[in-house]
Amino acid sequence: MPYVRTTFNGFVAVIAMIPPLAILPILFIIFGLGETSKVALIVIGVAPVVMRDMILRVDEMPRELMVKAQTLGASTWQIALRVVVPQMMPRLIDSVRLSLCSAWLFLIAAEAIASQSGLGYRIFLLRRYLAMDTILPYVAWITLLAFALDFGLRRLQHKAFPWFAGRA
Amino acid sequence: MTAVSVKNVWKEYDGRVVLEQVSLEVEPHSFIALVGPSGCGKSTFLRMLLSAETPTKGDILVEGERLPGEPTADRGVVFQRYSVFPHLTVLENVVLGKEFASSPLLGKLFGKAKKQAREEAAEILTAVGLGHSLDLYPSQLSGGMQQRLAIAQALIKRPRILLLDEPFGALDPGIRAEIHVLMLKLWRETKMTVFMVTHDLSEAFHLGTRVIAFDRPRNRPEERERYGATITHDLAVWPPKYPVSDTHFASGGTTRLLDELEALPGRPGVGH
Ligand SMILES: Nc1ncnc2c1ncn2[C@@H]1O[C@H](COP(=O)(O)OP(=O)(O)OP(=O)(O)O)[C@@H](O)[C@H]1O
Numbered sequence A: 001m002p003y004v005r006t007t008f009n010g011f012v013a014v015i016a017m018i019p020p021l022a023i024l025p026i027l028f029i030i031f032g033l034g035e036t037s038k039v040a041l042i043v044i045g046v047a048p049v050v051m052r053d054m055i056l057r058v059d060e061m062p063r064e065l066m067v068k069a070q071t072l073g074a075s076t077w078q079i080a081l082r083v084v085v086p087q088m089m090p091r092l093i094d095s096v097r098l099s100l101c102s103a104w105l106f107l108i109a110a111e112a113i114a115s116q117s118g119l120g121y122r123i124f125l126l127r128r129y130l131a132m133d134t135i136l137p138y139v140a141w142i143t144l145l146a147f148a149l150d151f152g153l154r155r156l157q158h159k160a161f162p163w164f165a166g167r168a
Numbered sequence B: 001m002t003a004v005s006v007k008n009v010w011k012e013y014d015g016r017v018v019l020e021q022v023s024l025e026v027e028p029h030s031f032i033a034l035v036g037p038s039g040c041g042k043s044t045f046l047r048m049l050l051s052a053e054t055p056t057k058g059d060i061l062v063e064g065e066r067l068p069g070e071p072t073a074d075r076g077v078v079f080q081r082y083s084v085f086p087h088l089t090v091l092e093n094v095v096l097g098k099e100f101a102s103s104p105l106l107g108k109l110f111g112k113a114k115k116q117a118r119e120e121a122a123e124i125l126t127a128v129g130l131g132h133s134l135d136l137y138p139s140q141l142s143g144g145m146q147q148r149l150a151i152a153q154a155l156i157k158r159p160r161i162l163l164l165d166e167p168f169g170a171l172d173p174g175i176r177a178e179i180h181v182l183m184l185k186l187w188r189e190t191k192m193t194v195f196m197v198t199h200d201l202s203e204a205f206h207l208g209t210r211v212i213a214f215d216r217p218r219n220r221p222e223e224r225e226r227y228g229a230t231i232t233h234d235l236a237v238w239p240p241k242y243p244v245s246d247t248h249f250a251s252g253g254t255t256r257l258l259d260e261l262e263a264l265p266g267r268p269g270v271g272h
């Protein structure tokens, strides 16, 4: 179990080191210039960070809780299912909220470089005409969307995991 | 009613001796209070009794059998902190022990089995004074209530041995006195063998049937690496807290938690 985790940990750490934007061309070659490439870029850029964050959070859990679960007769599988995963869910939401920043970055970059549509595409298209007055509303839109998403996730966390907010 | 025998146990961490030559014979239904200066290895000793840690040398026998390599359900534990699961309500925290036992795959009960487990858990929670807080989360409880919850959670597994690591250290004197009464009652009724680490000597003598002190006989800086702590005092507490035969409590008219528990649906009753 610890061995599997170390290997996995190392693997994720290496993946996380690859600058996602650098492999964007590769993605375009594999997936074409469509939506798939953008989604793939965001996933590749964000997932390793979120995964590493989750691994750190699991390591952070007090050992006492694991021992306690064992004294209640839990198997490793049961501990994962009933103790670790449920406690990680709200933290996963936190992690995703933080990652949204870079997700936006990847999205706009991908659209700016190779897309025929989307907010990023339009902003960079308008840049050529120095059309500041039309760029700003787009920026406002993106900000609003980002804010709404963040707010939605926070609400979800609050509703689905009421124990998380008030914990010591 | 469980005898524990510790035979010449040593514990080293990275070549540094923490405990040495610890030998101890514990009679069934003892309440052992462990005291000693900070860092002398009391928690380490408790973790070895729990199988969360293995002795470097020596053996620990329970009822004549070597301890298994992992913590098991016959030894319950209450830590000073982190003893309850923050994501479960009070009731769910106690039901959890039942669910682990009866549902290997999902660790969750449904329907009638769930209802039964919840009733049993509620019964135990009422016995420790948490009957009105079943649906609260641990973060909504006071420190004393959290420790009561941790005790209830351990009790539902009917452990033969209960290990307590400074369980009441963070509680104010009033609450502590209340919990002491509860603890003695539970100890008498369940006949568990209890080991409790404490820094409070009066607590040790009030609750324990025997007080064991750990200390380092050699404690000069240059000796610290090579010499660990061991048992320096072993005092039987006088007067004894119960007649050795235990018949007094068996025939006493007090309501006994164990009987209440045994009388619950789905459990065979015990005669005595
Ligand atoms: N996992 C570990 N790795 C290395 N050293 C450890 C480990 N656990 C404990 N120790 C060492 O063992 C010694 C005893 O620690 P322990 O926690 O058992 O003390 P204690 O008597 O419970 O102290 P306290 O009263 O402060 O709780 C300490 O010197 C500590 O540094």
Ligand SMILES: [Mg+2]
Binding pocket: B042, B043, B044, B165
């Ligand atoms: Mg300790």
